[in-house]
Amino acid sequence: MRQTFSILLAAGLMAAAGIGTPPARAETTLQVVHAYGAFRERFYQPLADAFMKQHPDIKIKFRAPAADYYEGHLAVSRDAMTGETPDIFFAGMNLLHDLVLTLAPRNQITDMKPFLDAEGQAWVDENYDRNVLELGRIDGHQWGLPFNASTPIAYFNADLMEKAGLDLQQLPKTWDEFIEAAKKVKQADSDVDGMQINLALGDWFWQAMVYSYGGTMMSSDRTRITYGDEAGLKAATTVRRLVDEVGMPWIDEDAGQAQFAAGKLGIFIGSTGDIRTMDEAIGGKFKLITGTFPMGAEDGHVPTGGNFATILTKDPEKQKAAWDFVKFLTSPAGQKVTVLGSGYMPTNKQALKTEHLGEFYVSHPEWKTSLT
Template identity: 40%
Template sequence: MKLILTATALSLMASTALAETTITVQYAYPELFDTTQNEMVKAFEMKHPDIKVEFRSAYKDYEDAAQRVLREGITGNVPDVTFQGLNRVRVLADKGIAVALDDFIAAEKDFNAAGYHEGMRQAGTVDGKVYGLPFAISLPIVYYNMDLVKKAGFDENSLPKTWDEIVALSKKIKAGGEADGIGTEWAITGNWLWQAMVFANGGTMLNADESKVAFDGEAGKKAIGTLASLVTEAQSPDMTPNEMLAAFSAGKIGVMVTTTARVNAVTKQIGGKFELKTGNYPDLQEGVSRLPAGGNVAMITAKDKAKQNAAWEFLKFATGPEGGAIMVKTTGYMAPNNKAADLLKDFYTENPNQAVALSQLPYLTGWYAFPGDNGLKITDVIKDRLQSIMDGSRAEEADAVLADMAADTQALLPRR
């Protein structure tokens, strides 16, 4: 008896034979990336029917992401692809958990022509090797409730350019009695806004050989003085990030300083209750100021070669033009891929609040990761010290807090 297979049956068998590689993917901040990842995987699987993507439960934030993968690296239970904060590439590379991507890149015909230019690749590079491809890039910006701003006597042509002007505007909004003047997401993951304040003043976290704290210099003193003034002068409320976002979206805070990544979500939460406008980070000085690139990279942690190859295909798609365009349209991040940016020209024209951060790209620098086994602990120490400023308990002694923070950090640095 002969077995006759129809074209449909042959096609079905071929597709079944191809659908053999399943990769697990895990990412942080579900409130920002759930929609993005789901849409991206649908588009990816249509182009790659031989690869199935399964999600693990999302990480809470980048600290959670790094800590969980470090623990899983010991037990051998890491996901195949992990999206990690730009400041956590170093620790996963140092621990041998992340897979170097240089051989994959070298095997591509023309990687740079696909929009992966060298500058952005540096964000995922450690000791000369590439361990992650940048997926979503953010910079700090300022959000304004223009209804409250106009009542305070300002308009879109007179928005603040300095921290002093922001404090002055915030005091006027507070005096109006309808809302608090300002909120800052100072506790955001990885001391990101603290770094932004120091870097914008021309400072660094450590000295050149990473043996000594440097954020306690003039740049750091100015930065912590600014934070203190938000509490002592502008009466910024002590809120968690989620509380601040909810209050701003409800029209209860006039000015908010945080990442551009939240533009899409905040716009939806506002829902037309008031006019939203975004503005540049304050006190930027050409030739002096820098701003840390926030966001995350896609990394391969799979040990099986077949899964690594499948994971590489997913990384290329997620960080390429199509994945980048999906990410931008569903968040507020910027795409590090040049060709994705080209696809989004009309989108940025129609969504000027998401375009503001693009003008700050000349100031972009790396999101610093402290060296050694205590890198994550240092992040917590700095956050705890800043809390004493922002809750008002030590806002009147900002320099003393900075000195304590520097001493705590110095004690946790690797001994040389």
């Protein structure tokens, strides 16, 4: 598996390097901040290296990575007070609105709509789904361009599921079905746990539980907290059931991943961005299957995670260089490298074509759950 990833990664970078080279200009250095240091080696640095090879007049310099999106948001908000913001910042999707409220009045974030308009509507439609772009659009301004996209999904140990007599062709879909499946896994083997979901990773999985019951965290006008409504009560009740009925271990995400990869956990609820790490950690010890996040209501849904590429520099020349880098990152070839380095969903429509990720998804269906 690791060799396959290396070959595909190399192919993706070769394809990325084949994009047309723009006219030369004076050397420009872009300061870039992203979260999660482990992703630097997996895709940020390889993409930066490929971009700089194609654009020798632009240098990408990464600042120290933030521990997570929240820490990155706080750091950039502090930098804004002294005018030391990076030129490009990868903002957590759920934090873009707050970032814009802080930076836009100070003219410290760039609207990318003029850059998209300059590319032409035909080019935009060819590469980006309207709904994907809408995620980064606030009050008519394109403040962010989706770079990483993820949803919470379920990871199943197929061996433990079969041992428990569960039908792998009929994976659980609802919270009730997940709870029953987890109980059966535990009953079939007392040395394993049935299910684990990490509710301590920010609030993303708690959001997912509330959303799965048709609820929201806040009102649409952002003036009222709503997760205390009926959907939130049902989500909290479900957490209690997971502890009481399933005996769910109260551990963090890293421990949950390790327990699942060791074959000691039947169902793990995580991000689609965990899929490469999980594949490598399992190493063929058992068959991995992925499925959708459990639902609690007909109008249930899941939150989109990941990040937006935002341009914070006010310098016109740096803005042009930053747009070239963002466009490169979200190109089909750039997205292929990103997806293979993580498991995130591609944010460019063309990335799903056979010559990019289409063939890979056919041979690795466990990577495709978030796209269905």
